[in-house]
Amino acid sequence: xxxxxxxxxxxxxxxxxxxxxxxxxxxxxxxxxxxxxxxxxxxxxxxxxxxxxxxxxxxxxxxxxxxxxxxxxxxxxxxxxxxxxxxxxxxxxxxxxxxxxxxxxxxxxxxxxxxxxxxxxxxxxxxxxxxxxxxxxxxxxxxxxxxxxxxxxxxxxxxxxxxxxxxxxxxxxxxxxxxxxxxxxxxxxxxxxxxxxxxxxxxxxxxxxxxxxxxxxxxxxxxxxxxxxxxxxxxxxxxxxxxxxxxxxxxxxxxxx
Ligand SMILES: Nc1ncnc2c1ncn2[C@@H]1O[C@H](COP(=O)(O)OP(=O)(O)OP(=O)(O)O)[C@@H](O)[C@H]1O
Ligand SMILES: [Mg+2]
Numbered sequence: 001x002x003x004x005x006x007x008x009x010x011x012x013x014x015x016x017x018x019x020x021x022x023x024x025x026x027x028x029x030x031x032x033x034x035x036x037x038x039x040x041x042x043x044x045x046x047x048x049x050x051x052x053x054x055x056x057x058x059x060x061x062x063x064x065x066x067x068x069x070x071x072x073x074x075x076x077x078x079x080x081x082x083x084x085x086x087x088x089x090x091x092x093x094x095x096x097x098x099x100x101x102x103x104x105x106x107x108x109x110x111x112x113x114x115x116x117x118x119x120x121x122x123x124x125x126x127x128x129x130x131x132x133x134x135x136x137x138x139x140x141x142x143x144x145x146x147x148x149x150x151x152x153x154x155x156x157x158x159x160x161x162x163x164x165x166x167x168x169x170x171x172x173x174x175x176x177x178x179x180x181x182x183x184x185x186x187x188x189x190x191x192x193x194x195x196x197x198x199x200x201x202x203x204x205x206x207x208x209x210x211x212x213x214x215x216x217x218x219x220x221x222x223x224x225x226x227x228x229x230x231x232x233x234x235x236x237x238x239x240x241x242x243x244x245x246x247x248x249x250x251x252x253x254x255x256x257x
Pocket of ligand 1: 013018036037038039040041042043044045056
């Protein structure tokens with residue numbers, strides 16, 4: 001588990017600036033939620049935190065991302081290490097559809113060049129599926145394709161796949177927005193349990209969800225024609241009950257966005 005810190009992060013697509021000097025510390029052992037209206041740069045910020053932003057051809061950035069004090073953009077550090085330490089779960093579940101449930105979970109080992117014996121893999125698959133709250137439902141069909149699972153199960157499979165490379169931070173970009181309320185509840189319970197072993201950052205448009213799962217919250221906003229920035233951040237309960245900035249008050253009370 002590690003503390004992740006974004007320092008003065010700015011981001012551009014071509015010459016369009018979408019984030020302006022955004023700083024946020026996401027402490028170890030805490031779930032941090034990022035909230036704010038569509039287009040204010042939440043996903044871009046998340047992608048910068050694990051070096052996915054640079055995959056977009058026109059994209060550029062400034063600032064630093066520190067994982068327990070070490071800059072993940074340091075040229076001496078390998079890209080694959082950043083992605084291994086800082087996992088990501090997306091809005092739309094994206095298991096490898098033709099691969100089995102088992103192979104989906106261990107897929108990350110190949111990518112990170114980690115060797116494991118058959119027994120080690122069996123153990124890893126079981127423990128990651130347990131942590132993701134999926135084991136009971138799939139233990140008798142580990143060889144069936146990932147595509148055969150429901151949307152909520154596929155999302156938990158993706159969480160299990162992320163956990164298999166033992167990340168220190170897990171970034172989740174609206175992980176429940178495509179799911180029904182029951183699957184959402186299961187994933188929220190999973191997150192609360194995982195919070196003991198991995199630092200979690202979640203983007204959500206669901207204000208109740210932010211309050212249920214996160215202890216720290218950051219409110220992003222891009223005012224008309226300006227890049228996104230954090231208006232306010234702090235203890236989640238305080239931000240919802242008694243925000244400092246009137247724009248935060250309006251947003252968390254559903255007045256816009
Ligand atoms: N690949 C891209 N190329 C060009 N512009 C992009 C790209 N991705 C995002 N943007 C722009 O960057 C800004 C921030 O987008 P981003 O996806 O980070 O917002 P968001 O807060 O995650 O929104 P949402 O809540 O709708 O997911 C937007 O103006 C968007 O149009
Ligand atoms: Mg987004």
